[in-house]
Amino acid sequence: MQLKIHNTFSGKKELFVPRDPNRITLYACGPTVYNYIHIGNGRPAVVFDVLFRLLKAGFPNVAYARNITDIDDKINAAVPDSNDKNAAIRELSDYYSEAYTKDVSALGTLTPTFVPRATDHIEEIIALIKTLIERGHAYAAEGHVLFDVPSYADYGQLSNRSLQDMLDGARVEVAPYKKDPKDFVLWKPSDDKTPGWDSPWGKGRPGWHIECSAMIHKHLGPSIDIHGGGSDLIFPHHENELAQGRCAFSDEPFANYWMHNGMLTLGNEKMSKSVGNIETIRDLLKDFRGETLRYALLTGKYRSPLSWSRELVAQAKSSLDRLYQSIMQVGDTTGSATSLAYSEVNIKDLPPAVVKALSDDLNTPLALAAMHEIAGDINKSDDPKRKAELKTQLLASGWLLGLLTYTPATWFQGEDKREIDETDIQALIAERNQARSDKNWQKADEVRDHLLAMNIELEDTASGTRWKTI
RNA sequence: GGCUGGGUGGCAGAGAGGAUAUGCAGCGGACUGCAACUCCGUGUACACCGGUUCGAAUCCGGUCUCAGCCUCCA
Numbered sequence A: 001m002q003l004k005i006h007n008t009f010s011g012k013k014e015l016f017v018p019r020d021p022n023r024i025t026l027y028a029c030g031p032t033v034y035n036y037i038h039i040g041n042g043r044p045a046v047v048f049d050v051l052f053r054l055l056k057a058g059f060p061n062v063a064y065a066r067n068i069t070d071i072d073d074k075i076n077a078a079v080p081d082s083n084d085k086n087a088a089i090r091e092l093s094d095y096y097s098e099a100y101t102k103d104v105s106a107l108g109t110l111t112p113t114f115v116p117r118a119t120d121h122i123e124e125i126i127a128l129i130k131t132l133i134e135r136g137h138a139y140a141a142e143g144h145v146l147f148d149v150p151s152y153a154d155y156g157q158l159s160n161r162s163l164q165d166m167l168d169g170a171r172v173e174v175a176p177y178k179k180d181p182k183d184f185v186l187w188k189p190s191d192d193k194t195p196g197w198d199s200p201w202g203k204g205r206p207g208w209h210i211e212c213s214a215m216i217h218k219h220l221g222p223s224i225d226i227h228g229g230g231s232d233l234i235f236p237h238h239e240n241e242l243a244q245g246r247c248a249f250s251d252e253p254f255a256n257y258w259m260h261n262g263m264l265t266l267g268n269e270k271m272s273k274s275v276g277n278i279e280t281i282r283d284l285l286k287d288f289r290g291e292t293l294r295y296a297l298l299t300g301k302y303r304s305p306l307s308w309s310r311e312l313v314a315q316a317k318s319s320l321d322r323l324y325q326s327i328m329q330v331g332d333t334t335g336s337a338t339s340l341a342y343s344e345v346n347i348k349d350l351p352p353a354v355v356k357a358l359s360d361d362l363n364t365p366l367a368l369a370a371m372h373e374i375a376g377d378i379n380k381s382d383d384p385k386r387k388a389e390l391k392t393q394l395l396a397s398g399w400l401l402g403l404l405t406y407t408p409a410t411w412f413q414g415e416d417k418r419e420i421d422e423t424d425i426q427a428l429i430a431e432r433n434q435a436r437s438d439k440n441w442q443k444a445d446e447v448r449d450h451l452l453a454m455n456i457e458l459e460d461t462a463s464g465t466r467w468k469t470i
Numbered sequence B: 001g002g003c004u005g006g007g008u009g010g011c012a013g014a015g016a017g018g019a020u021a022u023g024c025a026g027c028g029g030a031c032u033g034c035a036a037c038u039c040c041g042u043g044u045a046c047a048c049c050g051g052u053u054c055g056a057a058u059c060c061g062g063u064c065u066c067a068g069c070c071u072c073c074a
Helices: A039-058 A073-077 A085-106 A118-134 A163-167 A210-219 A231-248 A281-287 A290-298 A310-330 A352-359 A364-380 A384-401 A408-413 A422-437 A441-453
Strands: A004-007 A012-015 A024-028 A062-066 A138-141 A144-147 A184-189 A204-206 A224-230 A255-261 A456-461 A464-469
Touching (some): A004 A255, A024 A039, A039 A062, A039 A085, A039 A281, A039 A352, A039 A384, A062 A210, A085 A290, A118 A144, A118 A184, A118 A204, A184 A231, A210 A231, A231 A255, A290 A310, A290 A364, A310 A384, A310 A408, A352 A364, A422 A456, A441 A456
Parallel strands (some): A024 A224
Antiparallel strands (some): A144 A184
16 A cells, blocks of 8 residues: 655654554544533544545554553543542543544544553553653652753654744743753653542652643553644643653654644634534534534645535535435445445555545545546446446445444434434335326325424435335 | 645535546426325635646746644644
């Protein structure tokens, strides 16, 4: 597979050369769990899920880790003071951790190979901090341990900024125990109301950044192929992860390729909790299927900002309808019914246009266009054998993008929005068809309008009358 | 101020020196009892100003403008 990846580190599109073709390693930053995630948080989950699927189709073994950060001061702050605040914090992070998994699963993401949680890796984190101190890249001060930024000459390489740039207009926190204003916290002291673990530096908890370095090391190794996340993580999160990884583990690149997805905007501004312009996946799922949301997320290239709107989702729904319509046209009797049957598909059995698009730095809009070409060919062909072949291609492509997971019947006749049950629909259709054979058009139209008022649309085909929920 | 990446038809969004992107919506036609689905047809689209070139939306320079990061953020 000739996969090209835009590498944030070099700022260029590069040919992907695995460290070991027999074990591809991919890490994507997951959420800090203290509330429901919004659709912008879902983007990296979906984008790196597509990458995971593509890699799986091209390589025998792909190890994909997507972490959950369940120790953070924002989580602590989200819980009111109480007798057992620690237990309450744990409960909260457990709850939102499950909510996260549920939400991204609704977006059709596969379960990653590893879903490590920060609090399950305190030992590794402490060991990592020890190593950094031993190697002269970190120091303890007043119960804290700090990373010594000036000790790492390459600091700033990933985010392409010089130390001087960072100081200009800097809003870095200047604490008395810091040797340098840019030094960042690896470990900080905890009081009784804050979760903490015993450590050589007293009871405390890890800072942000260090948990990712530790989990990557444990599950994937000292160096990995691809590290991904949102573009807002480039600095400082990934820069710091990189510094920790390089200083602790090896002189090899911490990650060979860094990939960053662009932000979703809502109303000309980045969707973010602090601005308040968010749409949670929970809320969106009340009106749309997860697959529709996923399609909407994939209509833009992952690196570009994507302006989110209900209209975008509505367009995604119509576009998916077209794909499902063409599959339905072939009929359920021929071949597999959904893309789920193609989970073991190999790159060589997929439509070249789709593979080519995705291999070019995950060009999902182009891949979707290729799928629509296939759908159009299905509709235009009158050779049943050819249609069946094309349907196979379409569904296999669907697997790669995580779409077309429904049977057409379920897609169009799903129960989520229906206000009438199926037997009644069938009875009304029979009534209307009787009226039609009597050439009682007025009656026939009345029945059709009646159904339409209940969001049921009819299609008279050569093989009978079909209905769908709109 | 520094660093990124953008500005494409009503909307979304690819492409990237000479090509029909694709989808949604609209319009005309075929099919249909009428529709729906589907098919066929349909858009002087590439922010602006210069330059390079036989030829530029695509390259170069400048202008305007938008978003992101520089602080927690996906």
